[in-house]
Amino acid sequence: MDNSQKEQETMVHVSINGRDFEVPAGSTMVQAMWYTGHEVIHGIGCLGGVCGACATVYRVKGDFRLRNALACQTLVQDGMSFSMLDSYPIQRAHYDVAHLSDPKEELFTFYPESATCRNCNACTEVCPQGIDVRDSVWRANFGDFKAVAELTMSCVMCGLCVSRCIAEMAPHEIALYARRAYGAKELPFPTNLRSRLNEIEKGIFSREIDRLLGLSPDELKKECEVKS
Amino acid sequence: MSDLVDSFYALMPEFDETSPPALSPDDRARLLESFYPDYRPEGKATIRVGPSAGTVVPEEIAALLESRSRIEGPRPLPDHPDRDVDILIVGGGGAGITAALHAAEQGAGVLLATKLRVGDSNTVMAEGGIQSALGEGDSPVDHFRDTFRGGHGANDPALLSVLVQEGPRMVEWLISRGILFDRDPQGNLSLRKGGGTSRPRLISAKDYTGLELIRVLKEDVVNAPVEILEFSPAVELLQGPGGACAGAVLWDLDSRKYLYVKARTVILATGGTGRLHLGGFATSNHFGATGDGLCMAYRMGAKLVHIDSFQYHPTGVIFPSEMAGMLITEAVRGAGARMYNRFGRRFVNELETRDVVASAIIRECSEGRGVPTPSGASGVYLDLASIDREAGEGTVAKRFPNIVKLMTRHQVDPTKFPILVYPTLHYQNGGLQTDQNGHTSIPNLLVAGEASGGLHGTNRLMGNSLLELFVFGRRAGLEAVKESRERAPFSWKEVSMAHVDHFEQSLAREFEGADRPMAPTLFPDYRRKDS
Ligand SMILES: Cc1cc2nc3c(=O)[nH]c(=O)nc-3n(C[C@H](O)[C@H](O)[C@H](O)COP(=O)(O)OP(=O)(O)OC[C@H]3O[C@@H](n4cnc5c(N)ncnc54)[C@H](O)[C@@H]3O)c2cc1C
Ligand code: SF4
Ligand code: SF4
Ligand code: FES
Numbered sequence: 113m114d115n116s117q118k119e120q121e122t123m124v125h126v127s128i129n130g131r132d133f134e135v136p137a138g139s140t141m142v143q144a145m146w147y148t149g150h151e152v153i154h155g156i157g158c159l160g161g162v163c164g165a166c167a168t169v170y171r172v173k174g175d176f177r178l179r180n181a182l183a184c185q186t187l188v189q190d191g192m193s194f195s196m197l198d199s200y201p202i203q204r205a206h207y208d209v210a211h212l213s214d215p216k217e218e219l220f221t222f223y224p225e226s227a228t229c230r231n232c233n234a235c236t237e238v239c240p241q242g243i244d245v246r247d248s249v250w251r252a253n254f255g256d257f258k259a260v261a262e263l264t265m266s267c268v269m270c271g272l273c274v275s276r277c278i279a280e281m282a283p284h285e286i287a288l289y290a291r292r293a294y295g296a297k298e299l300p301f302p303t304n305l306r307s308r309l310n311e312i313e314k315g316i317f318s319r320e321i322d323r324l325l326g327l328s329p330d331e332l333k334k335e336c337e338v339k340s
Numbered sequence: 341m342s343d344l345v346d347s348f349y350a351l352m353p354e355f356d357e358t359s360p361p362a363l364s365p366d367d368r369a370r371l372l373e374s375f376y377p378d379y380r381p382e383g384k385a386t387i388r389v390g391p392s393a394g395t396v397v398p399e400e401i402a403a404l405l406e407s408r409s410r411i412e413g414p415r416p417l418p419d420h421p422d423r424d425v426d427i428l429i430v431g432g433g434g435a436g437i438t439a440a441l442h443a444a445e446q447g448a449g450v451l452l453a454t455k456l457r458v459g460d461s462n463t464v465m466a467e468g469g470i471q472s473a474l475g476e477g478d479s480p481v482d483h484f485r486d487t488f489r490g491g492h493g494a495n496d497p498a499l500l501s502v503l504v505q506e507g508p509r510m511v512e513w514l515i516s517r518g519i520l521f522d523r524d525p526q527g528n529l530s531l532r533k534g535g536g537t538s539r540p541r542l543i544s545a546k547d548y549t550g551l552e553l554i555r556v557l558k559e560d561v562v563n564a565p566v567e568i569l570e571f572s573p574a575v576e577l578l579q580g581p582g583g584a585c586a587g588a589v590l591w592d593l594d595s596r597k598y599l600y601v602k603a604r605t606v607i608l609a610t611g612g613t614g615r616l617h618l619g620g621f622a623t624s625n626h627f628g629a630t631g632d633g634l635c636m637a638y639r640m641g642a643k644l645v646h647i648d649s650f651q652y653h654p655t656g657v658i659f660p661s662e663m664a665g666m667l668i669t670e671a672v673r674g675a676g677a678r679m680y681n682r683f684g685r686r687f688v689n690e691l692e693t694r695d696v697v698a699s700a701i702i703r704e705c706s707e708g709r710g711v712p713t714p715s716g717a718s719g720v721y722l723d724l725a726s727i728d729r730e731a732g733e734g735t736v737a738k739r740f741p742n743i744v745k746l747m748t749r750h751q752v753d754p755t756k757f758p759i760l761v762y763p764t765l766h767y768q769n770g771g772l773q774t775d776q777n778g779h780t781s782i783p784n785l786l787v788a789g790e791a792s793g794g795l796h797g798t799n800r801l802m803g804n805s806l807l808e809l810f811v812f813g814r815r816a817g818l819e820a821v822k823e824s825r826e827r828a829p830f831s832w833k834e835v836s837m838a839h840v841d842h843f844e845q846s847l848a849r850e851f852e853g854a855d856r857p858m859a860p861t862l863f864p865d866y867r868r869k870d871s
Contacts, residue, residue, distance in 0.1 A: 138661070139662060143662060147867075148868075151867065153593055153863070157459075157626060158626045160465050160666055161749075162465055162548070162550070163457075163459065163460050163464050163465075163626070165456065165457060199457075204559070206563050265545070265546060265741070268551065269555060288555055291520060291555075291556075292517070292518030292556055292559075294520070295515065295517075299527075300527050301515065302515070302521075302527060302529045303526065304474045304476075304528040304531075305508060305528075305529055308474050317480045321484060321504070325498065325501055332497065333493035336484075336485040336486075336488040336493065
């Protein structure tokens with residue numbers, strides 16, 4: 113962002129969408145795009161590595177391999193070429209988590225393709241969050257939704273795994289389904305929340321709250337001043 | 341580590357564990373007055389036009405409110421609106437999605453228009469958690485007191501009473517949608533401590549709380565009977581009979597055309613203002629946080645509260661510089677992280693309220709006790725290693741995987757090396773004046789979420805904002821259904837942008853024809869000017 117200071121630093125060569133530019137070393141890919149005058153709208157959401165809007169494909173000098181990354185989090189290197197992948201046309205299941213009756217079976221109604229995983233591991237290799245995506249697909253197939261939930265907590269829904277899957281499925285959507293079913297249908301309702309809800313229902317706090325609401329602003333301030 | 345990072349950490353002092361001096365209420369007041377940006381005279385302007393005339397605010401806020409429209413006058417409307425709906429919701433973050441889901445459930449026709457993709461918002465970025473008074477020995481009453489104290493007693497007690505009493509019910513709703521919060525071994529929701537609260541009260545999904553919320557709620561709203569328009573920010577509201585709101589003009593970012601929406605009720609859920617970079621501060625906010633809702637509603641005459649009050653979160657990353665502004669959640673201080681100045685000394689109790697901690701950091705840096713960075717900024721050390729020392733090796737990695745991942749990508753291992761931090765512009769405490777059902781001072785214009793003001797007083801406590809989205813997002817959604825059913829029918833002929841014309845005339849009078857900035861800006865422009 114602060115270009116003035118970076119100007120004295122080393123410049124590196126990059127290629128953005130097939131065109132060559134010089135940008136300051138130490139810039140992220142998104143910063144490099146701004147530096148070279150690109151207006152980036154599709155492809156930016158949070159700028160903080162959590163929204164998954166900035167999925168990008170790139171290569172580094174002297175290596176034939178295609179790699180993927182989140183552009184807001186990845187620093188440019190000399191000789192790098194990259195292009196943003198704005199969005200992946202994925203198919204999402206249409207369901208209401210409250211109406212699931214046998215979530216483990218229904219997985220194959222909503223996402224029959226999940227059973228066609230060919231174990232190539234490309235999804236895991238591409239995931240910028242380091243998730244074992246292949247494993248999460250298999251755990252979902254075997255009905256171990258708890259394991260899916262644990263494996264995929266950091267998924268930013270960037271869709272990069274979809275871009276590589278040879279079975280053409282959307283592993284992150286399958287994981288989301290499994291996570292939700294686990295939370296809504298398998299996990300017992302938390303006890304501490306249940307008892308607090310009961311107490312609120314019975315109205316045992318409303319007297320005291322009403323009393324606070326009846327105080328003058330100064331009285332209220334004084335009452336709340338000390339930590340109880 | 342890279343050379344730059346290496347040489348930066350080579351200069352680190354020994355850390356001295358001695359406790360910092362305790363602060364009296366007077367010390368706190370003095371500290372805030374001397375260093376907190378809200379109380380400093382620099383970079384301020386007095387509003388001259390509109391309902392907030394006379395209020396002293398950051399210059400960037402004055403420029404936002406006293407601005408000219410993106411749509412040049414005269415402003416004729418097309419013969420027919422492009423859409424005619426019961427409810428238009430502007431903004432697809434947590435508040436907007438919650439309102440949309442609850443309104444659609446009642447059978448109302450809902451259009452949700454948002455600037456980027458649904459969920460690209462401040463909500464998805466939330467790390468720390470949601471306040472919900474669930475612990476034994478805790479209660480909604482304690483939650484009320486803590487929030488009121490933290491907000492310097494400027495909170496609207498009526499809003500606050502709704503928040504604390506309905507909060508747990510909304511947590512129940514979230515769980516029923518399949519949102520996974522951290523549990524303790526007994527299956528209870530785990531409760532963590534945040535700054536400024538007397539009890540552990542934060543429920544969270546590791547440090548991915550916002551991501552977990554948005555992943556699930558986005559799927560629900562996409563599957564609900566709600567029409568969604570992405571990349572279509574509202575740029576102006578429409579006015580109907582009696583000065584009531586009657587819809588909005590959207591700007592299609594791809595086709596670069598206006599889209600005219602007639603609506604019986606409009607809910608503004610446009611979130612905050614961080615990307616206006618008040619006072620030149622870096623920000624933790626998402627790319628679209630430019631205060632659009634405030635600006636559009638202000639032209640219509642909507643009242644604002646505490647619009648001079650902002651939250652500068654104490655711990656934004658300041659080095660490596662490409663990460664500037666990125667948030668390190670307060671939960672790390674709740675878990676025992678320590679802060680040190682360039683001499684390795686602690687200078688404030690890490691669990692003071694955000695504004696006090698931020699002021700103390702600014703004091704250290706402006707009095708020469710900050711740690712200089714290679715790019716000429718300065719900050720203080722935030723050391724997470726003390727968490728692992730106290731709570732056991734591996735705690736940081738387990739509880740804060742996101743921070744570890746993000747910092748490590750930038751060559752800093754936060755379990756071994758302290759993170760250099762400086763306050764970052766984080767939250768708009770005030771906003772559009774509202775009541776328990778989301779009404780603004782304009783008929784048929786409702787508000788929910790960060791765009792509203794009053795609930796948090798002049799300092800929001802961590803975790804109350806997310807709770808607010810669900811409690812008041814739901815209420816606004818339901819109220820919009822009611823209002824759109826009760827509203828007398830009106831025709832497109834009665835709809836106009838007359839309020840914009842009037843507002844611009846007042847500006848021209850007050851500023852004697854001098855050019856005013858155009859707003860909403862929609863996005864910051866970080867492109868190099870000579871590129
Ligand atoms: C990094 C970070 C961490 C946080 N951590 C926590 C936490 O741990 N606990 C907590 O309680 N709070 C936290 N907060 C605060 C909290 O996340 C936000 O205050 C809250 O999510 C705001 O929700 P919202 O729906 O009002 O706004 P947002 O979530 O910002 O949603 C607003 C939406 O409206 C869109 N929009 C803006 N202008 C327009 C327009 N003109 N037309 C159409 N759409 C528009 C935006 O793009 C966005 O999608 C955090 C905030 C940040 C930035
Ligand atoms: S699992 Fe897929 S969608 Fe999720 S972060 Fe990894 S690559 Fe992206
Ligand atoms: S990329 Fe597709 S086929 Fe290959 S392991 Fe992953 S889910 Fe299975
Ligand atoms: S912009 Fe959100 S992850 Fe990069």
